[in-house]
Amino acid sequence: IDVRGCFFHGHDCHLFKLPKTRREFWRKKIEGNRARDARNLAAQNERGWRTAIGWECSLRGRSRLGAEAVVDIVTRWLLSSEKRIEIRGLQ
Secondary structure, eight states: OEEEOTTTTTOSSTTOOOOSSSHHHHHHHHHHHHHHHHHHHHHHHHTTOOEEEEEGGGTSSTTOOOHHHHHHHHHHHHHSOOSEEEEOOOO
16 A cells, blocks of 8 residues: 655645746656656566555545545455555545
8 A cells, every 4th residue: 555645746636736946856856756656566566466556635635535435445445356446536
């Protein structure tokens, strides 16, 4: 289970906005984080691992699902045979 912060991982939600200062630094930093996330996910898939990605926006902000809903989603996933799940805030 990988819990990701929307800002540092460049999530496409309302919690991510590229800062107006040091834009190039932040763009490179976030791109690097996203590339590492993709490599790690690929390695986990190669090993046959089940993976869950939980986004910050599922727990915070105007699109949040709330902690109880996220726990219910993760519990159902753990009891299922699904290989992968991504939990994000409401769209």
